[in-house]
Amino acid sequence: MAEAARPGAGPAWAHAMYDQLRAQGVTQIAYVPDAGHRVMIDRSLTDPDVHSIPLTTEEEGVALLAGADLGGARGVLLMQSSGVGNCINMLSLTAGARFPLLMLVSMRGDFGEGNPWQFPMGRATQAVLEAMGVVVLRADAAQDVMPTIQAACTMVWGSGEAVAVLLGQRLLGAKAF
């Protein structure tokens, strides 16, 4: 497995998460960029065995990973919580066809948020995902990340569920305004 592009850059849990997902066989990493996913995105861009796929909107990634599953590949979809709202109808593809789906969602409008624009979608994120049949797990401390990701991988590729892991602002740190 490729080493970190810049060793020591970014939190250790983020590098561990990347390594764990690669060990699970993830080869398609799709994202709308967010600072909370910087390590995952940077690692994917330097990993010769991974397709790193920037999206114009998050729902593209839901459909992409359904296609990946049809072809026998595993992927992960990275987004900010505001992007969850863009996925709602596309999640009917996931639910109807019972596609496995792993989403990693960096939270805004959460612990310590200083931008009032982020609150409406931040508050709605978990409810919206659950309304569309997605199991929601959450990590708010560095020591929670690895067990939560491991649980999510088992639920997604063992049981065929759609799972979103919310990475809280207590973990990521709130952006300064």
Next chain:
Amino acid sequence: MAQLKRIAGVNQPDAVLDRREAVPALIERPQDWLVAAGLAGTAQELCAMTDDGPNVFGLGGAMGAAPMMALGLALAQPSRRVLGITGDGELLMNIGALGTIALVAPANLKIVCVDNGHYGETGNQDSHTGLGVQLDRIAAGFGFPVVHVINTLAEIDEGRRILAAPGLAFILLRVKEGPALRKKRSLRPHVVRDRFRAALLGM
């Protein structure tokens, strides 16, 4: 009610092709492809052309999914030819997907848009393309290396040649409004997923 006006300054020939002839003429051997087909006309006709074959995942909802499903499939199966085929309405709903696909550009992927200029399933309202929006120019602007427009039967030959050659390409097949080929197909997406994977992966 106010009339929608055509976009000024766009000159396109009137569509003359019947999709029931043009689509099978372009996609000669649909069984050779792994196919993601958009709702509703293209899913109906690709399922009809393959007798609801296991190599076709035809949408009945989730409008806008087909091109990106085809991208994920193409990356997962680099040794197979993958076809994302969809209508103008479905493509317009997630038009940015063409930019994402052009950026990744797998050599085994082709995108075909069967453009009838209308929302055929919902009362035949004009779509943006029926009023002058040109999807071929959008695909070219997003960076598709090969873009081909088919207005006439004579232009289908070049489309077939592009489909047979390696490399990402976008084909705009302009057809008259009117029904697609149709045959009974499964509308249970989990059944379609499972049989697609069973036929391709044996699982």
